[in-house]
Amino acid sequence: MLSNKSAKPGTADGGKPIIIDRSQHGISRANISENALKVLYRLHRHGYQAYLVGGGVRDLLLGLHPKDFDVVTNAKPEDIRRVFRNCRLIGRRFRLAHVYFGHDIVEVATFRGKTDEQSEDLSHSEKGMILRDNVYGTISEDVWRRDFTLNSLYYNIADFSVVDYTGGYADIKAKRLRMIGDASVRYREDPVRMLRAIRFACKIGFEIPQDLSQPMLELKELISHVSPGRLFEEMMKMFHSGSAYPVYEQLIKHQLFAELFPATSDALKQASFPTHELLTIIFQNTDNRIQQQKTVTPSFIVAGLLWHPICLQAQTHIDNGIAVFPARIQAIEDLLRKQGQRISIPKRIVQGAREIWMLQMRLVRRHGKRAQQLMMEPRFRAAFDFLELRALAGEPVGELVSWWKEYIEGDPAQRRELVKALGFKKKKKKIRRKREEDPAT
Numbered sequence: 190m191l192s193n194k195s196a197k198p199g200t201a202d203g204g205k206p207i208i209i210d211r212s213q214h215g216i217s218r219a220n221i222s223e224n225a226l227k228v229l230y231r232l233h234r235h236g237y238q239a240y241l242v243g244g245g246v247r248d249l250l251l252g253l254h255p256k257d258f259d260v261v262t263n264a265k266p267e268d269i270r271r272v273f274r275n276c277r278l279i280g281r282r283f284r285l286a287h288v289y290f291g292h293d294i295v296e297v298a299t300f301r302g303k304t305d306e307q308s309e310d311l312s313h314s315e316k317g318m319i320l321r322d323n324v325y326g327t328i329s330e331d332v333w334r335r336d337f338t339l340n341s342l343y344y345n346i347a348d349f350s351v352v353d354y355t356g357g358y359a360d361i362k363a364k365r366l367r368m369i370g371d372a373s374v375r376y377r378e379d380p381v382r383m384l385r386a387i388r389f390a391c392k393i394g395f396e397i398p399q400d401l402s403q404p405m406l407e408l409k410e411l412i413s414h415v416s417p418g419r420l421f422e423e424m425m426k427m428f429h430s431g432s433a434y435p436v437y438e439q440l441i442k443h444q445l446f447a448e449l450f451p452a453t454s455d456a457l458k459q460a461s462f463p464t465h466e467l468l469t470i471i472f473q474n475t476d477n478r479i480q481q482q483k484t485v486t487p488s489f490i491v492a493g494l495l496w497h498p499i500c501l502q503a504q505t506h507i508d509n510g511i512a513v514f515p516a517r518i519q520a521i522e523d524l525l526r527k528q529g530q531r532i533s534i535p536k537r538i539v540q541g542a543r544e545i546w547m548l549q550m551r552l553v554r555r556h557g558k559r560a561q562q563l564m565m566e567p568r569f570r571a572a573f574d575f576l577e578l579r580a581l582a583g584e585p586v587g588e589l590v591s592w593w594k595e596y597i598e599g600d601p602a603q604r605r606e607l608v609k610a611l612g613f614k615k616k617k618k619k620i621r622r623k624r625e626e627d628p629a630t
Contacts, residue, residue: 209358211349216249224290225258229346235272237264241344250361251393260297269297301334302326336382338367366395373404380411381423388427391435405443412448417533428490431479434472452498452524462497467582488541499524521546548572556611560596
């Protein structure tokens with residue numbers, strides 16, 4: 190049943206929470222990962238409070254299928270490590286426990302408490318950004334440290350109820366995105382919350398209210414203060430959520446795209462290349478593949494985001510007298526270095542994108558045995574798909590795409606004719622005659 194003894198939603202002055210009975214909320218343990226349940230049950234057996242919290246609870250209430258399940262408890266990190274031998278403590282900014290089950294990781298956090306500005310466990314930057322927060326407390330304190338009401342619901346393993354201090358359950362039902370506390374203050378504490386607001390709104394189809402959107406425009410530059418590694422993690426979540434295109438639109442609208450991808454933002458203002466069209470197609474295709482439960486390659490998205498900035502930078506090098514191929518290689522390195530200062534992209538993903546870019550140049554050179562050799566390249570299919578999307582976006586590569594389609598689908602004889610029709614004649618090597626030695630005198 191629903192208890193009516195809750196505090197007013199959005200206030201932090203206390204009161205008992207709404208307790209939503211298992212018969213009312215519809216969350217089934219069958220939809221919770223087996224490993225997350227193991228963590229919850231073991232903590233409970235050892236006498237600790239244990240709850241699912243955050244996006245996992247939110248998605249279960251929305252009828253979605255969560256990928257991750259986060260656990261929160263009153264056990265301190267050291268206590269968690271004693272309970273689980275397969276546990277590792279991580280993090281300086283927030284001390285967390287990772288419980289390992291093969292490749293699966295269940296993240297366990299300790300309830301955070303009321304902040305004491307003098308505490309050594311709490312640290313802010315000059316901009317108000319939280320640098321360290323390891324002040325522990327109770328569930329009634331922890332809830333007010335969370336960002337959005339829809340992420341502040343706790344699933345209690347003790348009685349399978351949902352605990353709601355902030356009115357988050359009603360907000361989910363009303364499709365309402367609401368910040369806990371003042372948005373400007375919360376964004377200053379953690380600028381990634383601006384990106385999270387966009388991601389949540391786009392993923393579950395909520396509107397971003399004015400009190401959340403306006404501060405984004407005012408505080409957007411704070412994104413540059415977030416570590417490049419953390420921004421990469423958030424980028425992956427945004428573009429692999431099944432709503433990459435709406436996220437892209439909202440990032441542009443709230444002027445955050447330029448903070449994440451400055452060179453790409455500059456390319457969007459140029460008329461030289463159809464950058465917006467290419468990104469639109471790539472993000473829409475990504476969303477379609479995720480909805481069809483197909484794999485998505487991060488390298489492909491990175492390749493699309495930086496392709497036209499690379500082309501523009503390469504043209505600058507060409508104008509300065511550098512040959513086309515070296516100019517393109519230099520442009521790739523230039524852009525990767527600049528982008529890496531904002532978002533730290535792992536080497537394996539960078540390498541995949543680099544191979545796609547390099548193959549765009551090689552796909553033009555099809556004479557002799559080159560076409561057949563190109564098809565043997567591991568990234569050929571991805572590179573051809575990328576070429577096809579470039580054509581759809583409006584780049585003048587349509588004839589090249591048509592040629593490759595015929596070549597891929599053709600038999601050996603048809604492929605030979607296609608190469609022959611290119612009209613390329615191999616130059617004969619000149620045979621150098623040995624210079625006759627002068628007769629001895």
